[in-house]
Amino acid sequence: MLLQTQAPLTRPLTTAHLATTMSLMSLTALELREHIEAQLASNPALELVEVQRCPSCGRPIAERGPCAVCSRPPVGMPDEPIVFISPREDFYNPSGHLHAEELPSDETAAETEELPTYVLRQIAPDLAPDDRRLAAHILTSLDEDGLLTEALTEIARFHHVPLSRVEAVLRLIQRADPVGVGSPSPEEALLVQLEVLAETRPVPALADQAIRQGMEQLSKRHFAELAKLLGISTARAKEIARFISDNLNPYPARTHWGNIHQGTEAAQDVYHFPDIIISQLNDAPDSTLVVEVISPLAGRLRINSLFRQSLQMAPADKSEQWHNDLEQASLLIKCLQQRNHTIVRLIQRVTAIQRSFILHGDAHLEPLTRASLADELEVHESTISRAVSGKAVQLPNGRIVPLKKLFDRSLHIRTELCQIIAQEKRPLTDTEIAALLKKKGYKVARRTVAKYRSMEGILPAHLRQSLQNAVQVG
DNA sequence: CTATGGCACGGATT
DNA sequence: AATCCGTGCCATAG
Helix, strand or coil, X not given: CHHHHHCCCCCCCCCCCCCCHHHHHCCCXXXXXXXXXXXXXXXXXXXXXXXXXXXXXXXXXXXXXXXXXXXXCCCCCCCCCEEEEEECHHHHCCCHHHHHCCCCCHHHHCCCCCHHHHHHHHHHHHCCHHHHHHHHHHHHCECCCCCECCCHHHHHHHHCCCHHHHHHHHHHHHHCCCCCCCCCCHHHHHHHHHHHHHCCCCCCCCHHHHHHHHHHHHHHCCHHHHHHHHCCCHHHHHHHHHHHHHHCCCCCCCHHHCCEEECCEXXXXXXXXXXXXXXXXXXXXXXXXXXXXXXXXXXXXXXXXXXXXXXXXXXXXXXXXXXXXXXXXXXXXXXXXXXXXXXXXXXHHHHHHXXXXXXXXXXXXXXXXXXXXXXXXXXXXXXXXXXXXCCEEECCCCCEEEHHHHHCCCHHHHHHHHHHXXXXXXXXXXXXXXXXXXXXXXXXXXXXXXHHHHHCCCCCHHHHHHHHCCCCCC
């Protein structure tokens, strides 16, 4: 890097600024792929060689030799996860799935959003092969808010299937993440979200009525009118409105509208593909964890040996640039290796520590700070920060969560809090909850309980009681 | 008077 | 250095 600064910038290095390990570290696999592809296209010194495959299982591997899974003795120490780098082309071809299914209207699929693929991937397992056409049709007809503008009857007619089938498919889609996608209207999106929410936590009674009948008043914030409409006090109406705006999102595709909470799991930053996939070795519940770090490329990057050989023979006017290219290329490769190395070590350690969380859910999350990990791995804290930020990991249960979540200091307390409230006989005040938590070993101030509560989208005690009985949305 | 939410401060984390 | 997080204090609503 020091050398680079004084090197003449014969070529302005385009958007790709210097490939330092630092800048690479913070990139998502997806982003990194773009970066590398740009380099590949512009730098003749770089070469992509075919991916190696494990001789015994055919699993793609980045390095030579048997894959990490096969080389593993059948019964290993379950606490030590197997970590390896895996090129997964399928993850980087967002429109691939959809194209493969032969879209009814091809033109929209390509660039617009990754959203259609993201949703399709979630529901694909539950879908009869024939219904995938329908799903693809619906998903590609979404507007930028994630709502469906086309009439269901039209879709049914187009595919010559009964309306009920389209409805069934749509229902699956709506309940996928982001919850409510594909709804024909904001109202319906809200209702679906409310319904999903109601499965895991109490929601205000009449919230569904408010949405169904009082959408107009809700959006205009005319709480008094809304209250009159529903026959409740203005205060209660305000609370309902607040609950709705805090927890629901009329435009499922707009992420910035705030987090949508579902159950104990806040579905935030939902749009990405995983950078890391964690699964269990076979299906054995207590088996070793297998961690795939997604490689940004389907092959292995190296210096083109022909290019290196012909370097001496470079024409005088090109010589400087060629050297430059070579240097650039080897730097990139070096940095890439460094990045991989760090990420592998990082995730190896993290999965070991959070094993129980990965297998058994939120309640088992071990509080973990980036700093302590940095200390353990003997790298700078900021390295960990960069490595963690923006990345996502797919857990054995299929959920894709931000890697950040494994470093959440309060998640386990929050889930405990949720449980307490779920089991409470009578609405407990924050102070009482704080006491209960303390009894369980979590020392938190009453004020903090309030914070966690609102973080989880749970209403205060005096508002909980009233809706205890009338929970479910009809 | 009690339960909560807002603001803001300090210490930890990134 | 910037940001996040837990908390205490205070105003307000019930």
